[in-house]
Amino acid sequence: MKPESATQPFAPVLDRLRAAGLRPTRQRLALARLLFDRGDRHVTAEQLLGEAAHGGVRVSMATIYNTLHQFTHAGLLREVVVDPGRSYFDTNVSDHHHFFVEGSSELYDFDAAGIEVRHLPVPPDGTRIARVDVIVRVKKD
């Protein structure tokens, strides 16, 4: 048992930012910790701003958005588009898909390893597959 984040709080996150070519600024470090220090999560910009404020981190909304997008481009986050009018950012960037509970806006991951999507048609001319998203929309019964 190694209480890493307690003894060397910034080190791991700092390296991830460096590796991604992002300057480890105060805001980016703080947001990265909020995002990555608590396992897999699905976060909206507003939630993250709230958590930052709550944790005493001063960040503007503009920076929240900038950071979320930069992290996404760097492959540290994945943007999940399932709900019209709001984007979720997923800290799980491994190969997986989503359950989306309609109405309550809850998202759950499930591993892609277990499922098979076969016989996909060829993509439109002049395009290349970038990713395949499977969204299983469920309803509470």
Place this chain on the structure above:
Amino acid sequence: MKPESATQPFAPVLDRLRAAGLRPTRQRLALARLLFDRGDRHVTAEQLLGEAAHGGVRVSMATIYNTLHQFTHAGLLREVVVDPGRSYFDTNVSDHHHFFVEGSSELYDFDAAGIEVRHLPVPPDGTRIARVDVIVRVKKD
């Protein structure tokens, strides 16, 4: 060859609205024709408003949205959520999935019959699968 929409322009659409329990008002009829008389399409609210205006149909934006949602509930349309910040409405309600060209916001259908999604995990407790969406995100190369 039966030029149906030329000789009995309102009849088919009228029946679809009736069947869906929607009063066939002037606006709904006009929008239904714009939507359904030209094969499978992916339309945004703004596009539809534009087409209506262009075709001399007077409709407000509020009605466009009301109608799109009512048609969706009635199963005449399907809402496609792939692009953060805008909804597409698909006049193809058969079992199919989508190619989405990132950047250019183009959507293409592909039939679900050809593909297989197997070994889906069980949905979260107390929920039932309503639909499975497969979105193949492609990029121009």
Place this chain on the structure above:
DNA sequence: TTATCTTTTTGGAATAACTCCAATCTGTTG
């Protein structure tokens, strides 16, 4: 360290896509 340069951050204004509402209008039914 300081000077300098570049990148980031910021508040606030701006935009985009909807949604809401109260007044008006229109199908429908008796």
Place this chain on the structure above:
DNA sequence: CAACAGATTGGAGTTATTCCAAAAAGATAA
């Protein structure tokens, strides 16, 4: 046709997100 429920409307309101130009903060060089 009368009367009422349902539909439509313009405009204001909301929500999520982006834009912008000024100020601040890292990085680099000397």
